Amino acid sequence: MPQIPQTLHELTVGQLSARSGAAVSALHFxxxxxxxxxxxxxGNQRRYTxxxxxRVAFVRAAQRVGIPLATIREALAxxxxxxxxxxxxxxxxxxxxxxxxxxxIRQLARLRDHLTDCIGCGxxxxxTCVLSNPDDxxxxxxxxxxxxxxxxxxxxx
Ligand code: FES
Numbered sequence: 266m267p268q269i270p271q272t273l274h275e276l277t278v279g280q281l282s283a284r285s286g287a288a289v290s291a292l293h294f295x296x297x298x299x300x301x302x303x304x305x306x307x308g309n310q311r312r313y314t315x316x317x318x319x320r321v322a323f324v325r326a327a328q329r330v331g332i333p334l335a336t337i338r339e340a341l342a343x344x345x346x347x348x349x350x351x352x353x354x355x356x357x358x359x360x361x362x363x364x365x366x367x368x369x370i371r372q373l374a375r376l377r378d379h380l381t382d383c384i385g386c387g388x389x390x391x392x393t394c395v396l397s398n399p400d401d402x403x404x405x406x407x408x409x410x411x412x413x414x415x416x417x418x419x420x421x422x
Pocket of ligand 1: 382383384385386387388389390391393394398
């Protein structure tokens with residue numbers, strides 16, 4: 266694991282990539298999307314402040330749980346640009362995000378817990394469908410399945 270000396274406050278894109286585990290192309294993409302920022306040397310090379318490591322880690326973790334980039338960018342925009350975000354800044358972001366994350370946890374638990382039962386999708390392929398979705402009555406009310414929360418059933422995601 267590449268170590269970045271504590272004395273080093275500005276990172277090259279290669280150092281940021283090596284330590285964060287994100288490809289250089291991904292870092293360029295994050296920068297183009299306004300998720301991280303860099304300064305330029307007189308030779309026009311990118312330099313990142315050390316806290317870019319935490320931002321990249323945050324972006325990658327949020328992406329892994331399916332949070333859209335636009336939502337991630339809005340959250341990161343809450344952080345101060347003019348100084349390194351501190352614990353309180355991240356706590357504020359985390360609080361603002363709590364409901365979004367709780368909703369995702371609820372959806373994931375719902376998916377985990379309902380996959381063995383009829384989900385009202387219209388397939389009528391499980392024995393339980395006969396009981397909870399006879400003749401696909403769900404189809405009269407929704408498109409999609411009961412796993413999809415109201416409003417998302419009609420592709421309004
Ligand atoms: S699982 Fe599809 S209708 Fe029951």
